[in-house]
Amino acid sequence: MNTDNSIPDYMALFEHYEPVCIDLGVGVMNDLCTDFLLEPEKHSAATFVIGGQSHTKSGARADLTNMVLRCDFESRIVCDVPAEPDLDDVRRIVTAIRESASTDVVAIGGGSVMDAAKAAWAAYQADLDVSELFGSNVLGTKFPGKEFKRIVAVPTTAGTGSEVTPYSNVVDRAAGVKRLIADEQIVPRMALVNPYYGRSMPDGLTVATALDALTHNIEALLNIHAKETESASNKWAVEAVGLICRGLPRALRDPNDVDAREYLCAAATIGGIQIAHRPTSLPHLGSFSLYGRIAHGTAAALLLGPFWRYYLAEPAVQERTMLLADVFPSKKKQKTPQDVVDAASAFIAKYSGVAKLSALPFFDTAMVDKIAADAALNPMKLASAPRPLDPGSATEIISGILKQEL
Ligand SMILES: [Fe+2]
Structure with a gap:
């Protein structure tokens, strides 16, 4: 933890931020283990969504492996989510979630990986194609009062802030545009931010x-x-x-x-x-x-x-x-x-x-x-x-x- 007094106390900001449980520091992946072990019956199967190489180089993959070994749950990994994910990339994650009957989705990567995982978890729960989620507050409008499960986000870059936003950008290749899902139901429930991953x-x-x-x-x-x-x-x-x-x-x-x-x-x-x-x-x-x-x-x-x-x-x-x-x-x-x-x-x-x-x-x-x-x-x-x-x-x-x- 930073000890320089001239640096603002962002930890206090994160601690009191209610929409997302934010933890910043080395070893934050342990929080996920604690979270899963606290109520094991609710967290029996997780889909981990990761990108190309960054998860290995950053050390996040090793942390993930350790975590899976310590916790008793089914895990499925969806690899190689590319930068600028498109509709088919998201659909691939939805299929993995469906096949493994996941109780949780954890995204480990940059903004693209987190965005794709957010869209996929929402599409699966809504039983809609991801293309039907584009726009503002579609889930809230179609499913008033329904509480969707939200992903755990583990960023390995320091930029998009997707770990705390209600946004997901997905490329619609047929239309040749990047389109936006903006919905409170896709705000991650937990953001585990490890500065070491950026090295x-x-x-x-x-x-x-x-x-x-x-x-x-x-x-x-x-x-x-x-x-x-x-x-x-x-x-x-x-x-x-x-x-x-x-x-x-x-x-x-x-x-x-x-x-x-x-x-x-x-x-x-x-x-x-x-x-x-x-x-x-x-x-x-x-x-x-x-x-x-x-x-x-x-x-x-x-x-x-x-x-x-x-x-x-x-x-x-x-x-x-x-x-x-x-x-x-x-x-x-x-x-x-x-x-x-x-x-x-x-x-x-x-x-x-x-x-x-x-x-x-x-x-x-x-x-x-x-x-x-x-x-x-x-x-x-x-x-x-x-x-x-x-x-x-x-x-x-x-x-x-x-x-x-x-
Ligand atoms: Fe941006």
């Missing part, structure tokens, strides 16, 4: 996931239309950004710096709490049009600056922006909202290695047109943006915002 991440993944967490926290902070809650407060969003500014350079200098890894994990989980209560807006919406071409976190972070500058016309956004004054490192004192956005953009450029969209090797202006056209299809996000957009003019305005910064 094996390649630098590129450390950066992309940290930038995802950074963007979640900033987009939530700028979401002036959503209600601030005690756990999703401006203070915590700012603290999380500070943790990333502190942790990311250290984790890149020394991948085994466990304090730095812990800061990144804490910031990612805080980001998840933030967006669970104060959803993301245009940067994330735009990033979905770039799936498969660039890491999600990098895409969202690259789009953050242009949209943030557009939002600054709103006085309330200016005010929120100033809460981040001097959080990002810069040579000059950050006296205006523009200074803060410039410092954030410089930080993103430094670590992603890309200053703007047009610097991407595969960039063409059709990318901008696609982002703008796709975004116009989501009137809900446009209306809830810090500076709302009218669907009729959204394509033109978004295209203008992005082309201005090429």
Whole structure:
């Protein structure tokens, strides 16, 4: 556990967060064992959902093996859930759950693995195809009053915050889009966050996931239309950004710096709490049009600056922006909202290695047109943006915002 007094007490935040039982630290997999052994009759068969290699390299697989040996239950493992899982990947997990008559689903991996497991566990219990879950609160509407069982999430990266969110992104290949399930019934019941698992991440993944967490926290902070809650407060969003500014350079200098890894994990989980209560807006919406071409976190972070500058016309956004004054490192004192956005953009450029969209090797202006056209299809996000957009003019305005910064 971190003992630096200048670091915010995120453990207290997690301890009192009611929607999810969050534990952060080394050895958190033991919690799962304790949980299962406490009521063995309720936990007789578990499906473990894992990705490609990260579970082995991170040490999570070894912890899982130890746990299975200690606890007396049937276990089934679904391997190789890919990044950007699609409908068939989720259906494969549903089949495994059905065949093993699982009482529990445990996801061990990054956001893709957790998202796929959340969707599969819900689809199985609802006896629906995963494609029928897309949209907002489908389960709550179709099954009023029903309490769905929820997964246990063990993140091995520090970015998406999926371990605490009601969201699952699944690719619909036939439609060529990434689609969203947003439902309180898929919030994991338990999040076991082990900073040690991040040590094996390649630098590129450390950066992309940290930038995802950074963007979640900033987009939530700028979401002036959503209600601030005690756990999703401006203070915590700012603290999380500070943790990333502190942790990311250290984790890149020394991948085994466990304090730095812990800061990144804490910031990612805080980001998840933030967006669970104060959803993301245009940067994330735009990033979905770039799936498969660039890491999600990098895409969202690259789009953050242009949209943030557009939002600054709103006085309330200016005010929120100033809460981040001097959080990002810069040579000059950050006296205006523009200074803060410039410092954030410089930080993103430094670590992603890309200053703007047009610097991407595969960039063409059709990318901008696609982002703008796709975004116009989501009137809900446009209306809830810090500076709302009218669907009729959204394509033109978004295209203008992005082309201005090429
Ligand atoms: Fe994200």
